[in-house]
Amino acid sequence: MKLFKNLVKGGPHVQISFRLAFSEEIKFPRARSAAVLCDSEFNLTLFAEEQVWDKEVDLGRGVASLWTGTSCISGVPGRLHHKPVTDCTKEEFIKEIKTQILGCAGLDDILYSVRAPQLIDSAFIVLILLLIFSLV
Numbered sequence: 649m650k651l652f653k654n655l656v657k658g659g660p661h662v663q664i665s666f667r668l669a670f671s672e673e674i675k676f677p678r679a680r681s682a683a684v685l686c687d688s689e690f691n692l693t694l695f696a697e698e699q700v701w702d703k704e705v706d707l708g709r710g711v712a713s714l715w716t717g718t719s720c721i722s723g724v725p726g727r728l729h730h731k732p733v734t735d736c737t738k739e740e741f742i743k744e745i746k747t748q749i750l751g752c753a754g755l756d757d758i759l760y761s762v763r764a765p766q767l768i769d770s771a772f773i774v775l776i777l778l779l780i781f782s783l784v
Contacts, residue, residue, distance in 0.1 A: 661722065662733060662734055663719060663722070664722075664733055664741065665716065665717070665718050666718070666719070667714060667715065667716060667717070668694075668714070668715040668717055668749075669707070669708060669711040669713070669714050670711065670712055670713040670714075670715070671710050671711070672712050672713070673698075673712040673713050674696070674712075674713045674715075675696070676696050676699065680699050680700065681699070682694060683695075683754070683755055685748065685749065685752045685754065685755060686754065687751075687752055687753065687754060688748040688752060689721070689724045689725065689726045689727055689748065690719040690720065690721050690722075690724070690726060690744070690745065690748060691719070691720040691721040692717055692718070692719055692720070692745060692748055692749065692752075693718045693720060694715050694716070694717050694749075694755075695715060695716045695717075696713060696714070697714045697715065697716055698713060717745065719733050719741075719745065721733070722734050726744040726747075726748065727744075727747060727748065727751070728740075728743055728744050728747045729743070729744055
């Protein structure tokens with residue numbers, strides 16, 4: 649950790665990993681691509697897991713698309729509850745990431761190219777799993 653002293657001098661860096669499961673298939677426009685939602689207060693990143701898994705892999709009951717997401721910035725208040733990630737309850741965090749994802753014009757542009765922007769809202773979250781990672 650001595651090599652990373654400047655990276656952690658302000659305290660721990662907290663990232664929250666989450667999964668978004670959709671009842672309809674939502675394809676990213678290019679294979680093995682990801683999205684960084686730069687206009688998201690939590691700097692959300694999204695990756696569609698089915699891009700790399702064999703077609704035979706069961707994503708779960710009723711799940712056609714499964715995205716991995718990460719909240720990368722923990723100290724900036726969100727637009728809905730005006731709290732940083734570290735102060736949000738699980739329910740607040742879920743509402744916050746949904747609001748930030750649905751409010752992302754860049755993601756809309758990406759998904760528009762595959763005719764899927766309305767699927768995000770209509771087929772939204774079947775399941776969200778939260779994992780908290782803290783680097784000290």
